[in-house]
Amino acid sequence: MNRHKIEELIFKGLMMASTMFVLGSLVLILGTVIWRGLPALNLAMLTQTPKGGYYMGKEGGILNAIVGSLYLAGGATALSLVISLPIALYLQIYAPRTRQSEVARLVLDVLWGIPSIVYGAFGFTLMLWLGIRASLLGGIIALTLLELPIMVRGMDEAIALVPNALKEASLALGATCLETAFKVVVKQTAPALLTAVLLAFGRGIGDAASVLFTAGYTDRLPDSILSPVASLPLAIFFQLGTPFPAVQDRAYASALVLTIIILILSLTSRWLTGRLTTNIVR
Amino acid sequence: MEKTLQLIRYQLGKGKWNIVFGLSRPTKDRLARRIMGLLTLSTGILLLVMILVLFARSWPILAIKPLEELLFSTTWQPLQGAFGFYPFIMGTLWVTMIAMIIAAPPSLLTAIYLAEYASSRTREIVKPLIDLLAGIPSVVYGIWGVLTVVPFVQDVIAPFLGHWFGFIPLFQVNNPTGYSILAGGIVLAVMVFPVIIAVSEEVIQAVPQGLREASLALGATRWQTIKHVVLRYSLPGVMAAIVLGFSRAFGETMAVLMVVGNVPQVPHSIFDAAYPLPALIANNYGEMMSIPLYDAALMGASLILLLVVLLFNLISRLILMRLVRFE
Numbered sequence: 001m002n003r004h005k006i007e008e009l010i011f012k013g014l015m016m017a018s019t020m021f022v023l024g025s026l027v028l029i030l031g032t033v034i035w036r037g038l039p040a041l042n043l044a045m046l047t048q049t050p051k052g053g054y055y056m057g058k059e060g061g062i063l064n065a066i067v068g069s070l071y072l073a074g075g076a077t078a079l080s081l082v083i084s085l086p087i088a089l090y091l092q093i094y095a096p097r098t099r100q101s102e103v104a105r106l107v108l109d110v111l112w113g114i115p116s117i118v119y120g121a122f123g124f125t126l127m128l129w130l131g132i133r134a135s136l137l138g139g140i141i142a143l144t145l146l147e148l149p150i151m152v153r154g155m156d157e158a159i160a161l162v163p164n165a166l167k168e169a170s171l172a173l174g175a176t177c178l179e180t181a182f183k184v185v186v187k188q189t190a191p192a193l194l195t196a197v198l199l200a201f202g203r204g205i206g207d208a209a210s211v212l213f214t215a216g217y218t219d220r221l222p223d224s225i226l227s228p229v230a231s232l233p234l235a236i237f238f239q240l241g242t243p244f245p246a247v248q249d250r251a252y253a254s255a256l257v258l259t260i261i262i263l264i265l266s267l268t269s270r271w272l273t274g275r276l277t278t279n280i281v282r
Numbered sequence: 283m284e285k286t287l288q289l290i291r292y293q294l295g296k297g298k299w300n301i302v303f304g305l306s307r308p309t310k311d312r313l314a315r316r317i318m319g320l321l322t323l324s325t326g327i328l329l330l331v332m333i334l335v336l337f338a339r340s341w342p343i344l345a346i347k348p349l350e351e352l353l354f355s356t357t358w359q360p361l362q363g364a365f366g367f368y369p370f371i372m373g374t375l376w377v378t379m380i381a382m383i384i385a386a387p388p389s390l391l392t393a394i395y396l397a398e399y400a401s402s403r404t405r406e407i408v409k410p411l412i413d414l415l416a417g418i419p420s421v422v423y424g425i426w427g428v429l430t431v432v433p434f435v436q437d438v439i440a441p442f443l444g445h446w447f448g449f450i451p452l453f454q455v456n457n458p459t460g461y462s463i464l465a466g467g468i469v470l471a472v473m474v475f476p477v478i479i480a481v482s483e484e485v486i487q488a489v490p491q492g493l494r495e496a497s498l499a500l501g502a503t504r505w506q507t508i509k510h511v512v513l514r515y516s517l518p519g520v521m522a523a524i525v526l527g528f529s530r531a532f533g534e535t536m537a538v539l540m541v542v543g544n545v546p547q548v549p550h551s552i553f554d555a556a557y558p559l560p561a562l563i564a565n566n567y568g569e570m571m572s573i574p575l576y577d578a579a580l581m582g583a584s585l586i587l588l589l590v591v592l593l594f595n596l597i598s599r600l601i602l603m604r605l606v607r608f609e
Contacts, residue, residue: 008505015395018388025472026415029426090318107326113595115533117560121584176311206419209535213567233421255425
């Protein structure tokens with residue numbers, strides 16, 4: 001064996017070790033959350049709102065946070081879907097391969113990179129000017145800004161995979177760009193578009209820093225779009241911040257709940273990619 | 283093709299598109315183009331508005347304090363009106379640098395492995411798992427940090443490095459808890475793995491196959507080809523991937539906030555506690571309205587974060603766009 005072979009072997013070993021290291025950290029994170037969260041998890045936690053003294057270890061659950069998070073992320077996802085789909089279609093169908101769309105993609109990528117705490121601070125300022133207090137609406141606005149670039153770029157990349165011949169065939173039959181976009185392209189890419197939506201939903205439901213300023217926190221279930229609303233990430237954060245081990249255990253259980261939601265979203269989008277192909281022409 | 287045409291004809295005929303609004307189809311198309319174009323434009327406007335709004339909100343403090351004092355003063359006494367960001371900026375930089383030092387080598391090796399060596403079956407198993415790592419919420423990373431990383435730093439790394447390398451200031455242990463820059467750096471490193479791996483793998487795969495084949499044909503081994511051809515060609519892209527990871531780490535809030543200790547001091551050792559900028563913003567949002575200039579100072583901190591991340595993102599995205607276009 002010569003020197004080059006040995007060098008190659010060493011680096012190949014290092015590469016495999018690195019891959020195992022990265023995957024190992026995932027296993028370690030999931031393992032830690034399951035190991036510490038599972039013993040503290042029970043049905044009451046999922047079905048009750050916090051009772052008096054909950055944050056000192058008394059009875060109750062985190063239903064307020066689960067429902068609040070679903071409202072927040074659901075509202076933000078619906079709102080960004082309405083804005084994202086037209087933008088993604090515009091980039092791919094009205095302005096493909098133009099300088100304009102290149103710049104728009106650059107802007108979206110930059111927006112994607114902006115820290116969520118900055119979206120929180122910006123959303124907070126917007127709310128001050130609009131005269132809204134920390135509320136479901138405020139949280140939805142901040143999360144929409146956060147989810148928008150993720151969803152647009154996901155959809156943009158999905159639509160880019162539609163064969164050009166298909167768009168041209170539709171246009172050649174006399175369909176306008178608009179008709180091609182909504183009747184051909186959207187149907188063709190439905191599963192991939194939904195995957196982008198789920199990805200954005202997952203990002204929204206897990207984000208704490210942007211709702212910290214804007215959504216507030218409450219022990220009650222949200223009753224109006226203008227009332228403050230709890231969220232899972234903040235529930236985890238606040239419970240962990242108490243000095244009582246029993247409440248900290250509940251933070252671990254809440255983290256497990258959030259992780260399970262993320263896992264379900266991830267598995268669903270994988271499964272969707274396989275199914276929902278009824279309209280797809282190959 | 284016949285089937286395709288049939289399908290398109292069917293889908294077009296089915297819709298009642300042309301009755302909606304009573305407009306003619308071309309008019310609606312033009313209208314839609316206008317509206318969708320405006321929506322697209324609004325993303326750019328959003329970015330500008332964010333910068334302007336944060337600038338306007340931090341103007342009260344920018345107008346009366348010299349920039350050097352804000353950036354380089356170490357005194358943070360909001361009640362006395364002293365707002366020196368230096369400890370927070372240094373805290374952010376330390377944590378981010380440690381994270382990049384830990385994250386970059388394994389991420390790049392993993393990316394090279396996935397792009398050059400791994401079979402397509404291995405890739406299909408590994409890549410979704412790495413995507414999953416990217417999808418884990420930052421509070422869950424924080425929980426993991428508190429439960430695993432902080433005790434590990436406290437019980438294993440700090441005693442070991444402190445005992446053998448304590449004479450180097452960088453490794454001095456003055457902080458008995460594990461809540462430290464190192465803990466924050468480790469948690470952040472795992473958080474940026476997926477960013478660096480995904481982007482650099484894409485860049486490496488974009489290297490023209492012809493270059494690899496030419497090198498292999500000259501008798502180079504696979505590793506020599508990677509080292510001298512592939513990596514040299516994709517170096518700007520790999521750097522861009524690392525910068526992208528850096529800017530992701532720079533603005534990360536909750537996970538870092540939970541493990542880094544939050545003591546406003548200029549750190550000197552990786553075992554010192556620190557107080558990064560995002561944590562400063564997140565921890566003080568409640569009381570900032572009652573103290574004069576405090577909210578302007580915190581908005582200033584957000585502005586710093588935004589501008590730094592914007593700059594790094596722009597640079598790396600421009601490099602990546604050029605690489606993809608060359609392909």
